[in-house]
Amino acid sequence: MFVLSDTPSLAHQFLLELRDIHIQKDSMRFRRNLERLGEILAYEISKSLNFNSLPIETPIQASTVLQPSEQPVIISVMRAALPFYHGFLNYFDRADSGFIGAFRDESKEGEIAIELGYHASPSIEERTVILADPMLATGKSIVETVNTLLAHGKPKHLHIASVIAAPEGIQYLKENLNCSFSLWLGAIDEKLNHQSYIVPGLGDAGDLAFGPKL
Numbered sequence: 001m002f003v004l005s006d007t008p009s010l011a012h013q014f015l016l017e018l019r020d021i022h023i024q025k026d027s028m029r030f031r032r033n034l035e036r037l038g039e040i041l042a043y044e045i046s047k048s049l050n051f052n053s054l055p056i057e058t059p060i061q062a063s064t065v066l067q068p069s070e071q072p073v074i075i076s077v078m079r080a081a082l083p084f085y086h087g088f089l090n091y092f093d094r095a096d097s098g099f100i101g102a103f104r105d106e107s108k109e110g111e112i113a114i115e116l117g118y119h120a121s122p123s124i125e126e127r128t129v130i131l132a133d134p135m136l137a138t139g140k141s142i143v144e145t146v147n148t149l150l151a152h153g154k155p156k157h158l159h160i161a162s163v164i165a166a167p168e169g170i171q172y173l174k175e176n177l178n179c180s181f182s183l184w185l186g187a188i189d190e191k192l193n194h195q196s197y198i199v200p201g202l203g204d205a206g207d208l209a210f211g212p213k214l
């Protein structure tokens with residue numbers, strides 16, 4: 001498991017701005033900070049991919065450079081993942097993309113049910129898949145999303161990327177995902193509250209990025 005906040009870096013500033021109740025009111029900055037963390041995690045994940053040696057010619061002389069031997073499929077768990085996903089796409093130039101709508105039904109206290117909606121994805125068979133969802137709270141949205149993906153193929157490897165995770169959600173993934181995976185996180189917080197929101201967290205990522213939904 002890779003956690004960005006384990007190391008002092010600019011990522012702490014972006015996390016701070018996402019969490020701060022005053023700064024997060026600026027929805028453009030909120031979206032951009034999600035995107036920036038997507039870019040940083042894309043760079044970190046890229047270090048785990050396979051590379052080929054490629055001959056090139058500079059204006060000075062022939063040389064060789066490394067280039068990724070494959071491009072991943074990036075899955076965006078809508079809505080809140082859209083800006084975060086864009087950060088990944090900014091770095092993986094020729095990645096393919098998939099989109100899944102996942103909505104937490106929070107009407108019953110202490111019980112989260114996931115409603116899945118729109119689903120459009122390329123084949124993930126034998127592909128490296130990066131699943132982007134900024135919030136890993138109970139873990140149910142990610143498990144439901146991965147189950148949907150696995151019904152359509154088996155990835156070569158699954159990377160799950162989130163900005164903020166609760167320990168309960170990490171445990172839930174370990175116990176309920178039917179495939180091996182690597183976890184790439186911005187930060188791990190303390191716990192979930194009685195409404196299954198991450199504490200201290202940042203609030204509702206989808207609403208902060210796009211406004212409250214009906």
Ligand SMILES: O=P(O)(O)OC[C@H]1O[C@H](OP(=O)(O)OP(=O)(O)O)[C@H](O)[C@@H]1O
Pocket residue numbers: 077078079080081102103104105112133134135136137138139140141142169196204205206207
């Ligand atoms: O780990 P979980 O308990 O499943 O919670 C995490 C989910 O909650 C948020 O989605 P939400 O249902 O709020 O939808 P939205 O993205 O449209 O706001 C977030 O984007 C995750 O998908």
Ligand SMILES: O=c1cc[nH]c(=O)[nH]1
Pocket residue numbers: 080135137196197198199201202203204205206
């Ligand atoms: O804390 C949380 C939990 C789920 N979804 C969010 O946006 N925030």
Ligand SMILES: [Mg+2]
Pocket residue numbers: 080204205206207
């Ligand atoms: Mg939401």
